[in-house]
Amino acid sequence: MQVELQDEILDLRSTIHRLLRSHWQPFVFLGDSLSAPDHYNSLSRRPRDISSNETIMIIALSVLLVFILGISASDLVPRAGTFTNPLNTQKGADPCMRYINGKYFFSATQNTEIAIWSSTNITGLKTASNKKTVFTDSTAGRNYDFWAPEFWYLDGAWYIYYSVAGNFDDNTHRLYVLKGGTNSSDPTSGTYTHVSSLIPSNFDYWAVDGSILEVGGSRYLIYSGLASTTSWIQCTYIVKLSSPTTISGTASQISCPSYSWETVGAPVHEGQEALTVGNVTYIVYSASHCSSEDYALGLLTLKSGADPLVASSWTKSASPLFGKNTAAGVYGPGHHFMFQVGTQWMFAYHGKSAAGQGCGDLRTTRVQPFSVSSGSPVFPAAVATGVAVTDPA
Numbered sequence: 001m002q003v004e005l006q007d008e009i010l011d012l013r014s015t016i017h018r019l020l021r022s023h024w025q026p027f028v029f030l031g032d033s034l035s036a037p038d039h040y041n042s043l044s045r046r047p048r049d050i051s052s053n054e055t056i057m058i059i060a061l062s063v064l065l066v067f068i069l070g071i072s073a074s075d076l077v078p079r080a081g082t083f084t085n086p087l088n089t090q091k092g093a094d095p096c097m098r099y100i101n102g103k104y105f106f107s108a109t110q111n112t113e114i115a116i117w118s119s120t121n122i123t124g125l126k127t128a129s130n131k132k133t134v135f136t137d138s139t140a141g142r143n144y145d146f147w148a149p150e151f152w153y154l155d156g157a158w159y160i161y162y163s164v165a166g167n168f169d170d171n172t173h174r175l176y177v178l179k180g181g182t183n184s185s186d187p188t189s190g191t192y193t194h195v196s197s198l199i200p201s202n203f204d205y206w207a208v209d210g211s212i213l214e215v216g217g218s219r220y221l222i223y224s225g226l227a228s229t230t231s232w233i234q235c236t237y238i239v240k241l242s243s244p245t246t247i248s249g250t251a252s253q254i255s256c257p258s259y260s261w262e263t264v265g266a267p268v269h270e271g272q273e274a275l276t277v278g279n280v281t282y283i284v285y286s287a288s289h290c291s292s293e294d295y296a297l298g299l300l301t302l303k304s305g306a307d308p309l310v311a312s313s314w315t316k317s318a319s320p321l322f323g324k325n326t327a328a329g330v331y332g333p334g335h336h337f338m339f340q341v342g343t344q345w346m347f348a349y350h351g352k353s354a355a356g357q358g359c360g361d362l363r364t365t366r367v368q369p370f371s372v373s374s375g376s377p378v379f380p381a382a383v384a385t386g387v388a389v390t391d392p393a
Contacts, residue, residue, distance in 0.1 A: 081390060081391050082388040082389060082390055082391060083121065083122040083123045083367070083388070083389055083391050084123075084385065084386050084387060084388055084389065085364075085365075085366035085367065085368075085383065085385050085386075085387070085389065086351075086364035086365055086366050086385055087106070087122070087125050087126050087364070087365040087366070087367065088108070088126065088364050088365055089364065090361040090362060090364065091108060091109065091110055091111070091361050092108050092350050092363055092364040092365035093108055093109045093148075093290075093335060093350040093359075093361075093363040093365075094108055094109040094147060094148035094149075094209070094271065094335045094350060095107065095108045095335070095336075095337055095348040095349065095350060095365045096108075096148075096149060096150040096151060096337045096348070097337050097339055097346075097348040097367065098151070098187075098339050099339060099340065099341045099346075099393060100184075100185055100186070100187075101185045102120060102393070103118055103119065103120055103185075103186075104117075104118065104119050104120070104121070104122060104124075104125055104393070105117070105118050105151070105186075105187050105188070106118070106125050106348065106365070107149050107150070107151060108350070108365055109146070109147050109148055109149070110146065111145050111146060111147075112136070112146065113133050113135065113136045113146060114133070114134055114135040114136075114146055114149045114160060114162060114178075114192070115131050115132060115133045115134060116131070116132055116134055116151065116187060116188050117130045117131045117132075118130055118132070118186075118188060120393065121391055121393055122367055122391045122393070123391070132188045134160070134180070134187075134188060134192050135160065135178055135192045137164070137194065139194070140166055140167070141166035141167070141172075142164045142165075142166055142174075142176060142194075142197075143164070143166060144164065144165045144166055144167065144168050144169070144170075144172075145164060145165050145170055145173070146162055146163075146164045147162065147163045147164065147173065147208055147209070148162060148163060148208060148209045148210075148271070148335070149161070149162040150162070150210070150211055150212075150337070151180075151187040152212050152244070153184050153187070154212070154219075154244040155243070155244055156182055157179055157180065157181070157182050157244075158179070158180035158181055158182070158183075158187045158189075158190065158192075159177055159178065159179055159180065159195075159244045159245070160177065160178040160180065160192060161175065161176075161177055161198070161210040161211065161212070161221070162175075162176055162177075162178070162210070163175050163176065163207065163208040163209065163210065164176060171206060172206075173206050173207065173208050174197055174198075174199055174204075174206075174207055175197065175198040175199065175207050175208070175210040175221070175223055176194065176195075176196070176197050176198060177195050177196060177198055177210075177244065177245050178192040178193060178194055178195060179192065179193055179195050179244075179245065180192040180193075195245045196245050196246070198210060198221060198245075198247055199247075200239045200247055200249075200250055200251035201247075201250055202250040202251055203225060203237065203239075203250075203251040205225055205226050205229065206225065206226045207223050207224065207225040207226075207237070208223065208224050208225075208270065209223055209224045209270050209271050209272060209335075210222070210223045211223070211272055211273055211274065212241075212274065213238065213274035213281070213283070213308065214274070214276075215274075215276065215281045215302065215308055216308075218240060219240070219241045219244075220238050220239065220240050220241060220308060220309075221238070221239050221240075221241055221247065222236065222237070222238050222272045222274060222283060223236075223237050223238075223272065224236065224237070224268075224269055224270035224271070224272060224285075225237045225251075225253075227253065227256055232266050232267075233256060233257065233266075233267045233268075234257075234266075234267070234268040234269050234270050235253050235254075235255060235256040235257070235269050236253070236254050236255040236256070236269045236272055236283065236285060236300070237251045237252065237253055237254070238251065238252055238254055238308060238309060239251040239252070240309065249309075252309045252310065252311065253311065254300070254308070254309075254310075254311045254313075254314050255269060255283075255285075255300055255311065255314055255316055256269065257269055257287060257288075258316075259287075259298075259318065261287060261288065261294065261296055261298075261319075261320050261323075262287035262288055262298060263287075263288060264288035264289065264292045264294040264295075265288055265289025265290075265291055265292035265294075266288070266289040268286070268287060268288055268289050268290070269285050269286070269287060269298075270285065270286050270290070270335065271285060271286035271334060271335035271336065272284075272285045273285070273336060273337060273338055275338055275377060277372050277375050277376070277377070278375050279304065280301065280302070280304070280375050280376075281301075281302040281308070282299055282300060282301055282302070282376075282377065283299075283300040283302075283314070284297055284298070284299055284300075284321065284336065284338065284377065285297070285298050285299075285300065286298075286334035286335045286336070287320065287334075289359075290332065290334070290335070290359040290363075291332075291358045291359045292332060293324050293326075293331035293332045293352070293355040293356075294323065294324060294332070295323075295324075295332035295333065295334040295335075296320035296321075296322060296323035296324070296333070296334060297320060297321045297322040297323070297333075297334055297336060297349075297379065298316065298317060298320055298321065299316070299317040299321050299377070300314045300315065300316050300317075301314065301315045301316075301317070302314055303315065321377065321378075321379045322334075322336075322349075322379035322382070323382075324382070325381050325382040325383075325384075328381070328382060328383060328384035328387075329353055329354070329384050329385065330351045330352075330353075330366075330382035330383070330384065330385075331351065331352045331353070331354060331355050331357070332351060332352045332357075332363075333349050333350070333351035333352075333366070333382045334349060334350065334351075335349060335350055336348060336349035337349075338370070338377075341392040341393050342392060344369055344392040345369060345370050345371060345372060345377075346367060346368070346369050346370070346392070347367070347368060347369075347370050347379070348365060348366070348367045349365075349366055349367075349368075350363040350364060350365055350366070351363065351364065351366050351382060352364070353385065366382070366383075366385075367389065368380060368382070368383060368389060369389075369390070369392070
């Protein structure tokens with residue numbers, strides 16, 4: 001009897017949810033909670049195409065739902081200013097995201113092109129019409145599988161760092177840089193053109209996930225590269241830049257996978273992203289193979305005043321910062337990008353909705369806030385898809 005009653009309650013909740021979503025858009029469910037903006041407290045604010053009978057039914061069912069689920073007034077929160085994950089249904093891996101002068105800009109691995117979406121709110125990034133293809137390339141040797149593009153405004157112009165392969169062979173991936181327009185408020189303005197490869201003189205091997213680190217008045221390229229030509233071990237590398245498009249000196253290996261949570265599927269460090277809080281510089285990286293549900297984020301901390309090109313200058317945290325949340329149906333989360341909206345820290349990352357979905361197009365983009373405590377980044381548990389998250393813009 002108890003099981004049958006629970007099933008009937010779930011069916012009723014589903015019916016109310018469907019009615020509210022289709023007929024009364026100001027309402028939204030947050031898990032088991034019902035939410036509505038405070039200013040929608042009068043029937044005079046309802047959509048015009050809703051009938052009086054439907055209105056009465058919605059109100060009656062809503063009241064019944066309140067009693068059944070025990071929803072209190074504190075469970076009612078505004079729909080306005082929220083979004084739900086994911087931002088896409090496919091091709092959402094390796095995101096880069098920024099908030100610039102009232103607008104979000106976002107990119108992810110598209111394989112055949114480099115594209116940037118833009119919108120004044122995060123929900124708008126789900127719309128295909130907000131997408132702009134900014135670069136394609138048919139040049140032999142750099143025309144196959146464009147991965148992990150990141151757009152950076154440096155020295156008065158936009159640059160995109162990415163990796164690409166040639167001849168339909170992913171084993172030939174190398175790092176490259178494009179130069180775009182000069183409008184600091186819009187990375188999609190201007191035309192992006194290929195400038196150069198970014199291959200250190202001592203490292204002409206497989207390399208991906210190029211990103212920028214700035215510390216001590218110098219600029220560096222950090223990336224993931226193969227530590228060996230005989231076995232698959234991806235490590236964290238760094239090389240100094242003399243300009244946004246020019247390498248200076250040789251690359252240094254500063255960290256490799258060593259903990260068990262870094263070696264699931266294969267020993268991997270990738271998706272390296274720098275973060276400076278106060279006077280402390282970090283690299284947050286992704287660990288374990290991207291096909292694994294145990295893909296996770298790890299942390300490297302630069303010792304105060306130390307040379308970032310020296311491996312001993314970095315300390316690796318023993319535990320992951322962020323990982324799967326099977327209770328929420330989130331698997332293999334990682335390859336993130338950190339940015340700020342005002343004072344609020346946010347991070348975009350990719351995740352999967354089930355185990356066994358691999359490293360391909362089924363990875364989708366998710367966005368959540370994170371915090372800084374005592375000068376260190378603190379990441380929350382990964383939230384389930386469909387759960388309302390506050391848009392700080």
